[in-house]
Amino acid sequence: MNFDAIIVGGSFAGLSAALYLARARRSVLVLDTGTPRNRFAAASHGFFAKDGSDPKTMLEIMRGQVAAYPTVQLRDLKAVAAARDGGGFRVTLENGEAVTGAKLLLAFGISDILPELPGLAERWGRTVIHCPYCHGYEFSGERLGVLNLSAMSAHQAILIPEWGPTTFYLNGGTIEPDVTAKLHERGVTIEPELVDCLVGDGTSLSAIRLRNGVERPIDALFVGPRNRFNSNIAERLGCAVENGPLGLVVKVDEMKATNVAGVYAAGDITRMGHTITFACADGVMAALAIHHSLMFGG
Ligand SMILES: Cc1cc2nc3c(=O)[nH]c(=O)nc-3n(C[C@H](O)[C@H](O)[C@H](O)COP(=O)(O)OP(=O)(O)OC[C@H]3O[C@@H](n4cnc5c(N)ncnc54)[C@H](O)[C@@H]3O)c2cc1C
Structure with a gap:
């Protein structure tokens, strides 16, 4: 396997997970297409220590801090498909390249249908x-x-x-x-x-x-617009989804594991209440679960 974990979506949920996995000295690949959901807002509110900050700057700081860890690779590329590969997963990138990881974290977010x-x-x-x-x-x-x-x-x-x-x-x-x-x-x-x-x-x-x-x-x-997943990777992997009031939600347990062994999900795609604080907390929880699973199996 190229990486201990591949993270699809490098925004609030994905980068929080990457930080914790990096601090556990694990190798992580973060794939990101650079379209976080709140990119339309000039200021982000309610996230402690950053209340009123420019969301783009917040993510730049997060990326910089995560990139400082030697076991993390950040790549500005879209994941177009993922499939089981031996004991782990093979993720195909938009440039045709394939990368492999023992665990997969889906944090690709949602889009609002205005x-x-x-x-x-x-x-x-x-x-x-x-x-x-x-x-x-x-x-x-x-x-x-x-x-x-x-x-x-x-x-x-x-x-x-x-x-x-x-x-x-x-x-x-x-x-x-x-x-x-x-x-x-x-x-x-x-x-x-x-x-x-x-x-x-x-x-x-x-x-x-x-x-x-x-x-x-x-x-x-x-306005309370309906939303859609930014990627169909969860559904194509067989992850169970359910109907939320405004769109689909990936079903996860309290450790952010989906029903597909080795696949975790975090952030807006997994919940009905959407804030940066929740997304970051989800990412941290997923990272801890992935780390424990890498150590002890399961
Ligand atoms: C207009 C607006 C304003 C908001 N303001 C606030 C606020 O003030 N405070 C607050 O707490 N919350 C706010 N939110 C909510 C907040 O934006 C979300 O809860 C948060 O961004 C969710 O984080 P996430 O990591 O789950 O998803 P996102 O931040 O949406 O990130 C998903 C990432 O995955 C990437 N991606 C998607 N598909 C792929 C793929 N196939 N391969 C690789 N990468 C992929 C995207 O480019 C994106 O970078 C706001 C939302 C909106 C719409």
Whole structure:
């Protein structure tokens, strides 16, 4: 085997795992295509010691610290396939090369499938946001909206008044009377009209234009888009997946092992709550499990 472990995805989860494996003096190959999910945001919040930092800089620091260990190789290449190979795994890279490792960690992340609403994509991560814990505080007390995309959106609309006065944009959809009652209890304004586009200078947001021509002033819009895996490697290896509220999730045990012996998974692909803190913790747990498995088998 070329490596003790191959990590597919070198962002928060994958690099955290690489750091711990490196510190256990194991050989690690990290493959990464450089598209972490939060790359659209100017600042990352809620991760201790780095609250408010540029996420790109955070990852550059992480990569630099991991690269300083002599047993780690970081390669900016896509893993296109993985298969069992003797006692370990063979991973095929986009350049046709194949590498082998005793254990495999999948940390390739997810992508958000944004709704096709004019003005939305260019504001994603700035004034169109999904997680109030990550970005809500910066809009405290401002005019907030929630766009109705799925059954989850009503729950989001019930939560968001914690951060400021909220309008739920039904966008032509309907909601059950009990949900309407809860929204009223929380002081949420309900706007039934179809939404036409988002309006504002640059990435800022000043209004939502409705199909009837009315413009409603707004400072930030919350959306809960569906998501998809960045790679099909987990499914092609036979890893069990389940439906989460907004997309598929790889099933792992508390040590981050999948149902396929020797394959571990960490970060956003394994959970419903998505933060950098969770992703890093997942990576550390996976690394410890991989290290123990390398020592004792299993
Ligand atoms: C707009 C936005 C803002 C956010 N803001 C915050 C915030 O402020 N605070 C916070 O805690 N969380 C925030 N998050 C959530 C955070 O981005 C994720 O929880 C975190 O990035 C998950 O880390 P990960 O390592 O699992 O996946 P990712 O960070 O998405 O990394 C996956 C990596 O795998 C690579 N990859 C994919 N496929 C392959 C392949 N086949 N081969 C090799 N490499 C591959 C990708 O290029 C990427 O680098 C935000 C999310 C979004 C969408």
